[in-house]
Amino acid sequence: MLEIEIDGKKLTVPSGSTVMDAANSIGVHIPHFCYHKKLSIAANCRMCLVQVEKAPKPLPACATPVTDGMKVFTHSDQAVTAQKGVMEFLLINHPLDCPICDQGGECQLQDLAVGYGQSGSRYQEEKRVVANKDLGPLISTDMTRCIHCSRCVRFTEEIAGYQELGMANRGEFTEVLPFIGKTVNSEISGNVIDLCPVGALTSKPFRYSARTWELSRRKSVSPHDGLGANLVVQVKNHKVMRVLPLENEAINECWLADRDRFSYEALNSEERITKPMIKQGGVWQEADWQTALEFVANGLKGVIAEHGRDAVAAVATPHSTVEELFLLRKLMSGLGVDAVETRLRAADFSLKTAGATWLGQSIADLAASDAVLVIGSTLRKEQPLLAQRLRQSVKKGMQLAVINPHGDDLLTAKAAELVVRPDQLVEGVVQVLRALAEVKGIALQPNIENGSGDIPAEARAVAAVLAGKEKAAVLLGNIAQQHPRYAEIYAAAAAIAEATGAKLGVMSEAANSVGAQLVGAETGGDVFAKPRQAYFMLNAEAEFDVQNGAQALAAVQKAKLVVALSSFSSCALEHADVILPVSPFSETSGTFVNMEGRAQSFNGVVRPLGETRPAWKVLRVLGNVLGFAGFDYTTSEEIRDEALAGEIGPRLSNALAAPVAVKAQAASGLVRLGEVSIYQADMLSRRAPSLQKTADAAVAAQLRANAATLAKLGLAAGDRARAEQAGGVAELAVAVDAGLADDVIRVSANHPLTRALAGHVAAITVAKA
């Protein structure tokens, strides 16, 4: 510990602290631009110059290490003169037209200029003008305003993992640029907007649509991946205008993924449905709520009376809240219906665990691991911010290993990597297990078949990463969870965890995957394989939210009654019989339980659009209409307290309830690797126009294979190919993906271009179109 005195206040700080750290710890504000607690120290803006006793010159607080007995003056004449001098330099080439700048009102330069600037400018020369840059659909530029703090550059390199921005040229000709002809394509790129202290980088979708002082700030929780990023939703006239991160070090730190940040565009989409609708004689008609609810109640009762309660299934995506899923379950039990399912993207429903599957530890604990093995995941796209956290952990020495059906770059070092065919994921995991058993001299569990053949060196390397680590984790991603042999993958992964003392974790696919399990909304299995007479669908779109979308679509089209509780009309209009407009997350209160088992409740940030109603209220009234007892809730909190009664912790468990037989299988022929692409994952991101213009969205429209496979098929990059699965056809542009094993055809799933296809991991045929 070191002693330091700042503006007369004495304090002690750990050695290695900077003067800025020390000042922050006692709430002394030192003006700054380039300094950011999550980024490396650049010390280039010089705004933080302070006086240090015995130092002949003012020193930058952000980069000056504290020495014992140091005395710092942040407001002395020397310090303030230096700070004012820097401010003058920053302003000489900065446009002084704040009224037309999109950053106006939330600009650090503007704020500090009030305290440190002069009223008139001594600069009488010509001002600099800098050409704007095309950074893609999300980030707008006004580069003349750039103050060269390099925060954006450091962010792309250090946090996003790939330097997509750089500083070209010298001196006052220095410009922030993307690589020539390239845009900024990171899945967490929007953070540079928050980092930029001036109006050089602003939000393209939000641009010029409102002033910060016109917006009210409301807290919320991201409805996308299983992390549960905390949000500040900014609202004007009952409309969501913008989404920013709410800092929560335990979860999203100060970041947001682009999906969290920009999907709000869908909230204001033309496709929002705002009145209940009933289809009669093939014609859609608006209805009042009472009529619509009675139609639903009677319809359900009618189907059950005629075909029995097994003829009805309720499906919901795990992006639905705890309250919604709990009431859905309760409503269905009232009707005697068992089948309530949220694992819509699953292909294997056989896994049984002792509790709700989860990360197995807190996000912060995971980040402090010595080694992490990720199995079956396109990590950066499934969990953008978790991937970011692990990237930082790797910098601090964590070793990251992967077993994957692709070689995607994690933008951080992989200590070991085993790439397999997607239908050999089980076998890949077993190979690592065998390698571990060999090293440790232990036998495989009797239920796990000890496949034959040599253990590949890559599998041994993966095993070596985990072996002997104090704090290790084995994580299962979406590819594993959506795999037709999920239970086997899970069992083999659990065996690896057991053999190495690692914690087994499931990276929840959606915002409320854990909550869905806690309320028991997983009782249906594959409800579309054997078509039902009636489907009750909450926030779910058959062709986009169900693994075999084509099969699901066929099933709902054949059903007698399809009730859709949805915020959007588009898909529902095609196959539903009645649509009840329900609130997206921004218009309802509710709770999501994230992957670490943390329940996060939120309130609606705007009032429901038109006659839209929060789904929990709709389900409650439906319970009343059906005459069920126990549907008298007045607030969502009452529902939550009933749904999550008691502590959550003890109800989380990744322990297998029964052993799973893991059998080695051989595989050959073309196989599909189908993943749901990042901006196709849920109803909102699918409808956010700006996200749909990103590079990630473009990749999702391609058919990818390695060069050898393409050559074998007579295809080349740029060709159009016709992929066929179970009679469904998709025509796609061809691209090379060198990271795939031979004979693997990577075609994204649940995409407008591919929705006619079947299973994510299944045989596929491909020909030139």
Place this chain on the structure above:
Amino acid sequence: MTVYAKGVVFEGVDFDNPNHWRLEEYVKRGGYAALKKILNEKITQDEVIAEMKTSSLRGRGGAGFPTGLKWSFMPRNFPGQKYLVCNTDEGEPGTFKDLDIIVSNPHALIEGMIIGGYAMGITVGYNYIHGEVFEAYQRFEEALEEARAAGFLGDNILGTDFCFQLHAHHGYGAYICGEETALLESLEGKKGQPRFKPPFPASYGLYGKPTTINNTETFASVPYIIREGGQKFLELGKPNNGGTKLFSVSGHVNRPGNYEIPLGTPFADLLEMCGGMRGGKKLKAVIPGGSSAPVLPADIMMQCTMDYDSIAKAGSMLGSGAVIVMDETVCMVSALERLSYFYHEESCGQCTPCREGTGWLYRIVHRIAHGEGRPEDLDLLASIGDNIAGRTICALGDAAVFPVRGMLKHFRSEFEYMIEHGQSQFAALS
């Protein structure tokens, strides 16, 4: 350029012999004897560094930092790789001595670096050579090959277990790459931008490893010191200013060129060696240490001796030893305009005061030089300078301000005249 006076670095070099730079000739005039002496007599690392300290050799790159002391900062028992780097970026306007060293006596530099590597326990070195010279670069590569072939460089030097690899690296043609930490960034393949110090290169240098950087002339002086002893070197010059030093004399003298003379030589003697003023004109002013050094008027300069202490006392710096001589026809406003343009053009742009301030300084001086000066400009220049100097990441910011301060201190009236009359009082003369 031509070398007119020979001291420690060019000792015994016969420029008329076209092979003078070759290893064979270097050995004939006593080259590699210092290295052999160290290895044969098993002189310890500490003894080498002690000899360097005795010599009072001060870094020839500009800052004049005592070399022996710098070498002693290197961690001795560091477990990983350490690096030795030579700075042959030589970008300071007026300076052209290092180029002559790698062209005319490259082995002195190579031997000096090998000895440095030995003294600090370093096994890998780089010479970062100015990006806009090509034949000189080739020459140095050839000399490296000779040294390797002769067993002076590489593994198991002269049959001992001492190994030292030395590589040449062609620079990227920016002045800022001569600043030691920008040089390291550039050497790593990044944009040449200075790093914030601390940490200093001795703890966090090339690729984050302990590194010592010295100027070409500094290294080339080392073999003499080891061969003849530090004391003898020191006595060539004067206390605290040991040895001879290369001065690159340019401007209005009859015989511009490199002069390697004892530190402490009166400037008047140097001027005489240069054949006096060109065309018999009067000496007006001298920039005694490269473009970054404040200008000194003739009367002060004629009282100075050429060494670090004397020039510092006179209010300027010996810097890199580039002596820019100006006669009575020179318009100081134009001279400053040229200097300020250079720093405006060469600022790396990283830190605010230098990035924004150098352009501001230049624009004002440019206006004055073009007859558009304003009475308040001179105070403004001084004030901008005060806001740059001492507030930047590297010394380029200071270097941009010193010429302005020097000119305003000694030649303010010329600037005032120009502002008032819209044209130079020297218009007719030049």
